[in-house]
Amino acid sequence: MTKYFFHLIDRIKPSGRSVVIAVPFGFMLLFLMAPFLAVIKISFADLRMAIPPYSPLTSWVDGVLQIKLDFSHYGSVLSDSLYLGAYVKSVEVAVLTTFVCLLIGYPTAYLIARSNPTRRNLLMIGVMLPFWTSYLIRIYAWIGILKERGLLNSLLIWSHIIDQPLRIYHTNWGLYIGMVYSYLPYLILPLYAHLVKLDFKLLEAARDLGAKPWKVFVTVTLPLSRRGVVAGCLLVFIPAVGEYVIPALLGGADSLMIGGVMWDDFFNNADWPVAASAACAMVALLLIPMAWFQRTKMMELEGK
Amino acid sequence: MDNALSDKRHAQLDPSGSGHSFNGLKQFEQQVPRDAGADFVQIVDLVKKFGDATAVDVVNLSVAKGELFALLGSSGCGKSTLLRMMAGLETPTSGRILIEGQDLAQMPVHRRPTNMMFQSYALFPHMSVEANVAYGLKQERVRKTDREARVSEVLELVQMTAYRTRKPHQLSGGQQQRVALARSLIKRPKLLLLDEPMSALDKKIRQQTQFELGNILQKVGVTCVMVTHDQDEAMTMADRLAVMNQGRIVQIGAPEKVYEFPNCRFAADFIGSTNLFEGRLMEDESSVLECADLGTPVQLQSNVSDKQGTTVHFSIRPERLSISLHPIESSTNIAEGRIEEYAYMGSYTLFYIRMRTGKLVMVNVSRMTLKAFDHALAYSEPVYLSWDSDSLVIFDR
Numbered sequence: 001m002t003k004y005f006f007h008l009i010d011r012i013k014p015s016g017r018s019v020v021i022a023v024p025f026g027f028m029l030l031f032l033m034a035p036f037l038a039v040i041k042i043s044f045a046d047l048r049m050a051i052p053p054y055s056p057l058t059s060w061v062d063g064v065l066q067i068k069l070d071f072s073h074y075g076s077v078l079s080d081s082l083y084l085g086a087y088v089k090s091v092e093v094a095v096l097t098t099f100v101c102l103l104i105g106y107p108t109a110y111l112i113a114r115s116n117p118t119r120r121n122l123l124m125i126g127v128m129l130p131f132w133t134s135y136l137i138r139i140y141a142w143i144g145i146l147k148e149r150g151l152l153n154s155l156l157i158w159s160h161i162i163d164q165p166l167r168i169y170h171t172n173w174g175l176y177i178g179m180v181y182s183y184l185p186y187l188i189l190p191l192y193a194h195l196v197k198l199d200f201k202l203l204e205a206a207r208d209l210g211a212k213p214w215k216v217f218v219t220v221t222l223p224l225s226r227r228g229v230v231a232g233c234l235l236v237f238i239p240a241v242g243e244y245v246i247p248a249l250l251g252g253a254d255s256l257m258i259g260g261v262m263w264d265d266f267f268n269n270a271d272w273p274v275a276a277s278a279a280c281a282m283v284a285l286l287l288i289p290m291a292w293f294q295r296t297k298m299m300e301l302e303g304k
Numbered sequence: 305m306d307n308a309l310s311d312k313r314h315a316q317l318d319p320s321g322s323g324h325s326f327n328g329l330k331q332f333e334q335q336v337p338r339d340a341g342a343d344f345v346q347i348v349d350l351v352k353k354f355g356d357a358t359a360v361d362v363v364n365l366s367v368a369k370g371e372l373f374a375l376l377g378s379s380g381c382g383k384s385t386l387l388r389m390m391a392g393l394e395t396p397t398s399g400r401i402l403i404e405g406q407d408l409a410q411m412p413v414h415r416r417p418t419n420m421m422f423q424s425y426a427l428f429p430h431m432s433v434e435a436n437v438a439y440g441l442k443q444e445r446v447r448k449t450d451r452e453a454r455v456s457e458v459l460e461l462v463q464m465t466a467y468r469t470r471k472p473h474q475l476s477g478g479q480q481q482r483v484a485l486a487r488s489l490i491k492r493p494k495l496l497l498l499d500e501p502m503s504a505l506d507k508k509i510r511q512q513t514q515f516e517l518g519n520i521l522q523k524v525g526v527t528c529v530m531v532t533h534d535q536d537e538a539m540t541m542a543d544r545l546a547v548m549n550q551g552r553i554v555q556i557g558a559p560e561k562v563y564e565f566p567n568c569r570f571a572a573d574f575i576g577s578t579n580l581f582e583g584r585l586m587e588d589e590s591s592v593l594e595c596a597d598l599g600t601p602v603q604l605q606s607n608v609s610d611k612q613g614t615t616v617h618f619s620i621r622p623e624r625l626s627i628s629l630h631p632i633e634s635s636t637n638i639a640e641g642r643i644e645e646y647a648y649m650g651s652y653t654l655f656y657i658r659m660r661t662g663k664l665v666m667v668n669v670s671r672m673t674l675k676a677f678d679h680a681l682a683y684s685e686p687v688y689l690s691w692d693s694d695s696l697v698i699f700d701r
Binding site: 199201205207208209211212215220224 | 415
């Protein structure tokens, strides 16, 4: 009995470990959950011409507490083709961006992980170098490169590869170039971290046992770097869905993503409740891949 | 000690140089002549350079079918590079590797009739024991039923049937080693390569595993080349071994032969521990060495007629020296010293004797000998060391 008692005491009293965890946990609760709860609240409110531009959820009328939850915004978000189109477009852009990033990022991360340590560090600095400049400035720089009389077209015309300037700026091409460029490091970094830990001897063993190079990749390299792939893809996919700046600056008229629609609702239409509903729906959309990621992670931990 | 052997040693006493030059060619394989017909695995003039550094420097050797051959040397001597070249994991700078007369040079790793057991086993962590072992057969597209039968058979051989669904990290070091062995045996390679097979095991289970592994390999009858830095491992397991130093093979032979008759100072010192001395062949007498290290003339067993006046090196193993409290009249080879240090080693006691000349000499003394003395030996006590003429091994390099 006493043993269990002490055990209980041990479990109740704050250990150093729980204190250390409590700090970031509290931070997240305060600065992530609280604003998000406010957004959820707004999504159930009514639009009104006031400051703030939405009605309170609760009110006292003749001594009766009234709680009014307006679900109609969700209805309009889910039925309006503008929103549905924007969601589909967002997911489409995010999926394609993730795929292209993976296509470019995997070989890059692999080569960096396989090069000698001094060159490896140099290459990693190269991958992280863009972060030293503001994101917005880099996207504006791409406008300079991609626009009709921009760097790229001038160069191609000057070298007689083309005679008419390419239309990239304000098209889907511009959008994807900007997206892949911006999100590539987020895929390379976690993938590199996994690949650099991969024991090269395992690949040699596979070759020694008769596996052709591509078979070595499929049966050993890829399965052992799967967690890096999943982590990298989610780090690209999740923010890419809600991306606002790149479609607005580089994309065309058909590049309307959910971030842009929300911007319009918040700032042009001042329809906060609908914008908040759209935001909540997007979070719900993103929870699916995140839940899947958690599940694979758990399964892998159990497997070990 | 037969005369043929001493003659061979004398033939190597070449004052002009290293002994590496022979008819203008580098050749290190004095013991085993190159006989193309009978050799299962042949390595001919193999060289591997990494930039300016030469890892393997003109190696020639041959391994007979069914033989367990050990490459022995300290780290960085080129033994692992040599093994990796056999597996195809490194490309030779020049030279040839032949198995049954077939040159492997142009053959990619995955087509070679060799399999390797890696130093840290390199088991695939994401696959079960079964999947690890079956991997090689899957690449060969062996039918599923055949594959399963062969996996069962080889797991039975290494006694790991009960663990077939486990993952590698759920196994002990010894079990992992057996899975690695099963995985490298399942394709029935013509040549099995073992890279430091015992280095990842505890010292205690290492010895037992040496016998187990040896037994399995013998049962299978596969030809093996093993790399090790542990001379005990090479001695217990190998049929023949090659001592390597700085990318070259210093000596090839059966373990007991290399131990008893090392052909150079390096081999003598590397295989077991030994006492190395320097001596000068006397001008007038061809069978006596002047030895400044021992402070006494050393009687040789046979004449060394053509090398008078030259400096030679010789070794006497610690177990070949006897210790006595008084000079033995009958013995011609005797030297005086004082006990400087001793250590109880279990089956024997290791004495360090400081000779009058200042040279420190190791002597293994058995318990029986110590018992025969009328008192327990103490530090600084004067003692006499004596040895038979046939305990000496002479070399010129």
